[in-house]
Amino acid sequence: MSMLCPHKEVCGSCSWSHIPYQKQLNQKLSDINGSFALKDLDLTCQTILPSPVTEHYRNRMDFVIDFEGRVGMREKGKWWKVIDGHTCFLADASIERLFTHVRSWTKTAGLSFYDRKAHTGLLRYAVIRATRSGETLINIVTSTPATEEETLFVRTALQSLATVTGATTLIWSQNTTITDVSYGDILETISGPGYIQEIIRGSTFRISPNAFFQTNSHGAELLLDTVDEFCGDLKGKTLLDLYCGSGFFSIALAGQAQKTIGIEMVEEAIADARINATLNQVDVAFHDAKTEDFDWKQFRADVVILDPPRSGMHDKALADILATPPKEIVYVSCNFKNFAREMVQLQRIYHVDNMRAIDMFPHTPHVELVSKLTRK
Numbered sequence: 001m002s003m004l005c006p007h008k009e010v011c012g013s014c015s016w017s018h019i020p021y022q023k024q025l026n027q028k029l030s031d032i033n034g035s036f037a038l039k040d041l042d043l044t045c046q047t048i049l050p051s052p053v054t055e056h057y058r059n060r061m062d063f064v065i066d067f068e069g070r071v072g073m074r075e076k077g078k079w080w081k082v083i084d085g086h087t088c089f090l091a092d093a094s095i096e097r098l099f100t101h102v103r104s105w106t107k108t109a110g111l112s113f114y115d116r117k118a119h120t121g122l123l124r125y126a127v128i129r130a131t132r133s134g135e136t137l138i139n140i141v142t143s144t145p146a147t148e149e150e151t152l153f154v155r156t157a158l159q160s161l162a163t164v165t166g167a168t169t170l171i172w173s174q175n176t177t178i179t180d181v182s183y184g185d186i187l188e189t190i191s192g193p194g195y196i197q198e199i200i201r202g203s204t205f206r207i208s209p210n211a212f213f214q215t216n217s218h219g220a221e222l223l224l225d226t227v228d229e230f231c232g233d234l235k236g237k238t239l240l241d242l243y244c245g246s247g248f249f250s251i252a253l254a255g256q257a258q259k260t261i262g263i264e265m266v267e268e269a270i271a272d273a274r275i276n277a278t279l280n281q282v283d284v285a286f287h288d289a290k291t292e293d294f295d296w297k298q299f300r301a302d303v304v305i306l307d308p309p310r311s312g313m314h315d316k317a318l319a320d321i322l323a324t325p326p327k328e329i330v331y332v333s334c335n336f337k338n339f340a341r342e343m344v345q346l347q348r349i350y351h352v353d354n355m356r357a358i359d360m361f362p363h364t365p366h367v368e369l370v371s372k373l374t375r376k
Contacts, residue, residue, distance in 0.1 A: 013073060013088050017363040021054055025359060028367045032357060035340040041347065045369065048357035049226075052218040057362065058090045059130050059198070059217050062182040063099060065123045067115035071103040079180070080116065090363060094130040098138060101165045102126045109157040114143055116180055122154065124175060125182040129207060132217050135168040135196040139209045141184050144174045155190070162191035169193055171209045183210045195272075200224060203252045204279045206272045212245050219360040223332070223368055224252055226356050230330045230372040231303050234258075240301035240326070242291045242317070243308050247273035247284060249332075250305070254282035261299050265290040292316035297324045306331045312338030318345065325349045329373040334360075336369045351376055 016024050025048050036043040051057060064082045065071050072086035087099045106113075106123060114121040125141035140158060145151040154172065162170040169192025173184025187194075187209060195208045200220050207213045214220035227249055231239070234257040241250035244262030246269045254260040254277070262284055264270050270288040277284045287294060292314035304326045306313070312335060313321075321329075322345060329350065333339035336357075343352075350373040358368045 014363040025050055032336045035337045039340045039344050041343055043352055045355045045357055049222050051359045051362045054362040055089055056093050057216045057218055059092055060215055061091045061095050061128050063126045065106055065113055067113050069107050069113045071106050092130040094136050095128045098128050098165050105161045111157055119178045127182050131196050131198040137169050137196045138167045139171040139173055141173045141175055141182055144176050158190045168196055206275050208268055208272050210268050211272050216360045222358050226370045227330055230354055237302035238299055239303050240299055241305045245269050247276045250284050251276050251280050251282055254284045260284045262286045263289055263291055263294055263296055301326050303328045310335045318342055325375050327375050331371045333369045
């Protein structure tokens with residue numbers, strides 16, 4: 001690594017950056033296997049794939065704007081305290097460049113800053129995303145303007161920011177609630193197409209402002225390779241992608257299966273998934289629904305890809321799998337502790353044929369874990 005971040009001890013985003021990279025990988029394997037031991041699971045992960053890049057790999061950063069106009073990242077454990085001017089050596093270089101412009105604009109645009117205690121003011125977050133091909137997206141999140149005049153003033157200021165930055169697209173998102181989140185429910189495209197596109201292993205993916213996409217595009221290729229390998233020969237089979245997001249796995253693998261279905265509860269992600277299917281000329285049936293509420297068992301899938309959020313599967317979704325277990329599951333987990341907890345029940349029906357960790361998040365304790373489960 002080129003240098004330690006001067007804010008490492010207070011920010012926490014790169015909490016493992018003081019550890020040599022090979023030792024980070026070894027520790028992640030140890031942590032995974034330790035979680036299995038705590039649950040008395042007879043499982044061992046022996047392989048971890050390193051990230052192809054260990055710095056400037058993050059393709060998205062959510063920067064906080066506080067009530068005094070500070071722009072940057074929060075201090076660890078202090079939601080109210082922002083380290084002004086602090087970006088991150090993990091961020092894509094394009095993000096760092098745009099951050100400088102956004103921070104300067106924030107302080108000079110004349111817009112009010114949001115107070116998270118009083119719930120007053122406008123500017124709340126600046127989310128910046130980048131692709132490996134050089135496309136960039138800036139999403140400025142504000143509260144809802146009080147008047148038409150204020151709305152016009154914000155729009156004019158954002159148009160100025162779009163000109164200065166030269167970003168591929170700039171979005172204005174209004175968060176109409178007091179919930180402190182870095183996205184909005186009212187979106188307006190200020191410049192550009194309103195999205196960016198990333199190419200992973202030959203497939204093109206549209207990334208909208210609120211859509212989830214793998215944070216490490218370089219590592220995402222390793223993740224997709226592993227899921228592809230674990231799915232095996234899909235010829236003549238039905239592939240079901242639960243928690244499919246914008247179709248990252250289902251679109252890339254659809255050409256191999258006889259039928260492919262994706263289920264996702266985020267409406268914007270499903271809209272992107274359908275567009276992505278068209279872009280890549282593949283046939284995938286996408287459904288906008290919660291996995292735990294949707295009757296996915298009707299498809300009689302041969303192979304199911306599970307990629308739940310960090311919190312793990314909903315209890316009902318897990319119960320449905322236990323009640324009607326598909327023959328094969330490829331489980332993609334970004335929280336190995338929750339995976340271990342769920343395996344306590346899944347092991348009654350499934351045995352683990354293969355397991356591989358992928359380091360999508362160098363210099364942090366986080367890691368992806370992919371497991372191939374076959375029904376006994």
